Amino acid sequence: MYKWFFAWRYLHTRLIALFGIISVTLCVAMVLIVLSVMGGFLDTLRERARGLLADLVLDAGLLQGWPYYEEFDAYLQGQASDIVGTTSPVIHNYGILRVPSSNYTKPVQVAGIKLDSYPKVNDFRRSLHYEKYYPGSTTLAPQRQPFAGFHDDKLVLPEALQEANARWRADEKDSKAIKEFDALPYALAPSPGPRVYEAHPDGPVYDGDEWPGIIVGNDVINRRESDGSTLRFFPRGSLMVLTLVPITPAGNPLGEQPVKLFTRQADDSRTGVYEIDSRCVYVDFDMLQHALAMDAQPHADGGFTAPRTTQLLIALKPGTDLHAAQARIRGVWEQFLLSLGERPTADEMQALRWVDIQTWEDMQRPFIAAVEKEKVLVTFLFAIISVVTIVLIGCIFYMIVKNKTRDIGILKAIGASNRGVATLFLVYAGAVGVVGSILGIAIGAVFVWYINDIQALLIHLNPKLRVWDPSVYSFDTIPHIVKIVDAVGIAVVAVAASIVGALIPARLAGKVWPVEALRYE
Amino acid sequence: MSKPAALLQAWSVHKTYLLGRVEVPVLRGASLGVQRGEFVVIQGASGSGKSTLLHILGALDLPEKGTVTFDGRNLFAGSPAARERYRNRDVGFVFQFYHLLPELNVLENVLVPRLTGQSFWSWQVARGGVRRETEAMLERIGLADRAKHRPAELSGGERQRVAIARALINRPTVLLADEPTGNLDAVIGGEILDLLVELNRAGQTIVMVTHDAGVAARAHRRVVLKGGVIQEG
Ligand SMILES: Nc1ncnc2c1ncn2[C@@H]1O[C@H](COP(=O)(O)OP(=O)(O)O)[C@@H](O)[C@H]1O
Numbered sequence: 131m132y133k134w135f136f137a138w139r140y141l142h143t144r145l146i147a148l149f150g151i152i153s154v155t156l157c158v159a160m161v162l163i164v165l166s167v168m169g170g171f172l173d174t175l176r177e178r179a180r181g182l183l184a185d186l187v188l189d190a191g192l193l194q195g196w197p198y199y200e201e202f203d204a205y206l207q208g209q210a211s212d213i214v215g216t217t218s219p220v221i222h223n224y225g226i227l228r229v230p231s232s233n234y235t236k237p238v239q240v241a242g243i244k245l246d247s248y249p250k251v252n253d254f255r256r257s258l259h260y261e262k263y264y265p266g267s268t269t270l271a272p273q274r275q276p277f278a279g280f281h282d283d284k285l286v287l288p289e290a291l292q293e294a295n296a297r298w299r300a301d302e303k304d305s306k307a308i309k310e311f312d313a314l315p316y317a318l319a320p321s322p323g324p325r326v327y328e329a330h331p332d333g334p335v336y337d338g339d340e341w342p343g344i345i346v347g348n349d350v351i352n353r354r355e356s357d358g359s360t361l362r363f364f365p366r367g368s369l370m371v372l373t374l375v376p377i378t379p380a381g382n383p384l385g386e387q388p389v390k391l392f393t394r395q396a397d398d399s400r401t402g403v404y405e406i407d408s409r410c411v412y413v414d415f416d417m418l419q420h421a422l423a424m425d426a427q428p429h430a431d432g433g434f435t436a437p438r439t440t441q442l443l444i445a446l447k448p449g450t451d452l453h454a455a456q457a458r459i460r461g462v463w464e465q466f467l468l469s470l471g472e473r474p475t476a477d478e479m480q481a482l483r484w485v486d487i488q489t490w491e492d493m494q495r496p497f498i499a500a501v502e503k504e505k506v507l508v509t510f511l512f513a514i515i516s517v518v519t520i521v522l523i524g525c526i527f528y529m530i531v532k533n534k535t536r537d538i539g540i541l542k543a544i545g546a547s548n549r550g551v552a553t554l555f556l557v558y559a560g561a562v563g564v565v566g567s568i569l570g571i572a573i574g575a576v577f578v579w580y581i582n583d584i585q586a587l588l589i590h591l592n593p594k595l596r597v598w599d600p601s602v603y604s605f606d607t608i609p610h611i612v613k614i615v616d617a618v619g620i621a622v623v624a625v626a627a628s629i630v631g632a633l634i635p636a637r638l639a640g641k642v643w644p645v646e647a648l649r650y651e
Numbered sequence: 652m653s654k655p656a657a658l659l660q661a662w663s664v665h666k667t668y669l670l671g672r673v674e675v676p677v678l679r680g681a682s683l684g685v686q687r688g689e690f691v692v693i694q695g696a697s698g699s700g701k702s703t704l705l706h707i708l709g710a711l712d713l714p715e716k717g718t719v720t721f722d723g724r725n726l727f728a729g730s731p732a733a734r735e736r737y738r739n740r741d742v743g744f745v746f747q748f749y750h751l752l753p754e755l756n757v758l759e760n761v762l763v764p765r766l767t768g769q770s771f772w773s774w775q776v777a778r779g780g781v782r783r784e785t786e787a788m789l790e791r792i793g794l795a796d797r798a799k800h801r802p803a804e805l806s807g808g809e810r811q812r813v814a815i816a817r818a819l820i821n822r823p824t825v826l827l828a829d830e831p832t833g834n835l836d837a838v839i840g841g842e843i844l845d846l847l848v849e850l851n852r853a854g855q856t857i858v859m860v861t862h863d864a865g866v867a868a869r870a871h872r873r874v875v876l877k878g879g880v881i882q883e884g
């Protein structure tokens with residue numbers, strides 16, 4: 131009984147207990163913050179990387195792309211329909227984006243996607259902005275610009291958009307999002323806002339020439355405020371011109387002139403990966419294929435070249451093992467190449483030989499590579515921090531108990547047992563460890579949860595205090611998730627370190643004869 | 652010289668200390684028998700080994716040779732648990748320097764020996780009774796009104812009373828007191844002594860170390876520790 135009583139009493143009256151609690155608290159909070167932010171960083175990276183691609187990717191790593199992807203798609207569905215779900219081809223290229231209304235010009239990475247299948251192999255649809263508030267309204271097909279206008283003395287959008295918005299309101303569970311929307315449904319250009327439309331004197335209409343749609347990476351044209359919101363300057367449906375350089379199957383630029391593609395901004399996309407959102411634009415696959423002369427082109431000797439793509443994304447059926455599927459589809463690819471026989475030209479065969487079936491992890495390796503190095507460093511630093519923390523906590527308790535050696539002597543002199551004395555300090559250290567851990571987890575968790583607000587505040591005080599630069603760290607926000615496993619793990623280790631640190635001197639002091647312990651100054 | 656029937660008996664106890672490399676023999680075969688109800692005073696020059704002997708009698712320290720029996724049982728042959736019980740139940744020890752626990756108030760200091768050996772649950776049952784008993788004990792030593800004070804707030808004499816109360820709370824058969832008046836002035840020391848004499852009259856067996864001849868005069872029997880052995884005075 132006296133163990134509980136003493137542990138309680140020591141906890142109450144010893145300043146050193148307070149120091150013990152404070153140091154455990156700080157150590158636990160520090161480790162939790164480091165682990166959550168760094169771990170969150172790597173987790174987010176993986177998760178995002180996967181959401182951007184698909185389970186498996188066929189890629190030759192060539193700008194000119196590779197042919198016979200449609201034949202392969204059909205062949206694959208025939209050979210491996212049990213594991214293959216949706217597939218979607220993607221063309222990657224580079225170009226210049228220009229907004230004629232303001233002469234705003236930027237180099238961009240152009241992705242040609244099929245909007246009917248691409249969002250089925252990854253999380254692309256979730257990244258769209260207007261599509262969220264006006265579901266079904268984002269398309270890459272030729273379109274006119276939607277204008278807001280007065281209708282019955284009210285400023286409204288064309289009916290299709292109003293209806294789409296009504297559908298969103300009906301389905302949206304987050305009442306705060308609806309409230310926010312209602313506070314400022316959209317701004318009228320040239321005012322910037324969360325959603326921007328142009329106004330038309332003739333009322334709500336679709337007007338202007340029809341041009342194919344383009345989805346633009348959020349950070350290509352918009353400005354992100356420090357509070358995390360996005361300011362849009364160009365009205366939806368703005369004209370945007372893409373300048374591209376077509377490439378022959380052998381990889382040479384085709385013709386003298388780059389091609390110009392007129393498009394209308396249908397939406398913007400925010401995947402959360404800064405490298406992508408600040409560079410990528412998305413247009414229709416077929417249109418881009420045609421513009422880059424990657425579609426069927428007449429041959430000099432009659433006939434047509436085979437259409438090309440740069441990637442084929444493959445989503446696997448749920449529950450399929452990624453690596454087994456990769457191996458199997460590699461085999462299918464080999465058979466497919468044989469089945470092509472003499473059809474491919476020498477240039478095409480070159481390209482086909484470069485094709486590899488990679489998992490999303492392999493694919494993102496270049497993207498992750500820089501971070502992988504960082505991860506090694508961070509893991510190493512983290513290991514040091516953890517060890518230092520554990521040793522520190524152990525030392526603090528060692529000192530606390532050393533200070534109490536005389537008490538141990540007294541307790542032993544009045545008949546306390548060896549084990550009892552050790553238990554007393556175990557309970558005491560455990561209590562200090564538990565209290566410190568709980569406080570540390572609380573402080574650390576709150577810090578992690580509000581880490582972006584804390585940074586916003588710092589930047590508000592002095593812009594130089596920005597510690598998380600989105601262009602450096604890939605993500606636009608600092609990871610702010612605390613995993614329960616991490617928190618519990620850290621707390622357990624901290625309490626264990628406290629107990630071990632206290633137990634060693636307590637056992638040593640408990641072993642000597644009472645007189646020896648009493649003599650301890 | 653010692654009767655086997657004694658309640659507490661030191662049998663030719665030897666104890667040597669190392670001072671640097673030099674072995675300093677302190678006890679060289681000290682024997683002492685204490686009968687039930689006796690008030691024995693151990694006298695001797697400073698540094699003669701009185702505290703050492705008393706510690707060994709209380710099983711707070713281990714002799715190199717010889718042993719101590721209590722009620723016929725060998726203290727140093729038994730298990731550690733048996734010694735712990737002996738320290739807790741059979742003897743009460745009063746130190747020259749009080750050795751109270753600074754975090755605990757007077758009341759708590761006194762009842763700590765009761766706490767040891769109680770489980771969490773048995774304590775919940777016993778606490779009311781122990782509390783009353785402890786308060787009665789404080790009443791008896793005249794410190795009832797200081798129950799909530801910390802040792803640091805007490806005078807030397809008051810601290811020694813608390814130490815005596817703590818030594819007695821488990822109704823030990825023998826009270827071992829090491830110069831309980833050594834750090835106190837004559838008046839206060841006299842009061843402590845009165846208390847001990849009174850306890851002895853009520854049947855308490857007491858072994859007390861002192862080098863105050865006046866104090867010694869009030870005991871049943873006085874022995875002198877000299878040259879590492881006990882000489883009956
Ligand atoms: N732990 C120890 N180490 C070395 N010498 C000790 C130790 N304890 C006591 N002594 C020595 O033993 C002798 C007897 O000490 P003690 O029993 O305290 O004497 P007394 O109580 O009669 O004054 C002294 O000379 C003292 O210095």
Ligand SMILES: [Mg+2]
Pocket residue numbers: 701702703829830
């Ligand atoms: Mg002494």
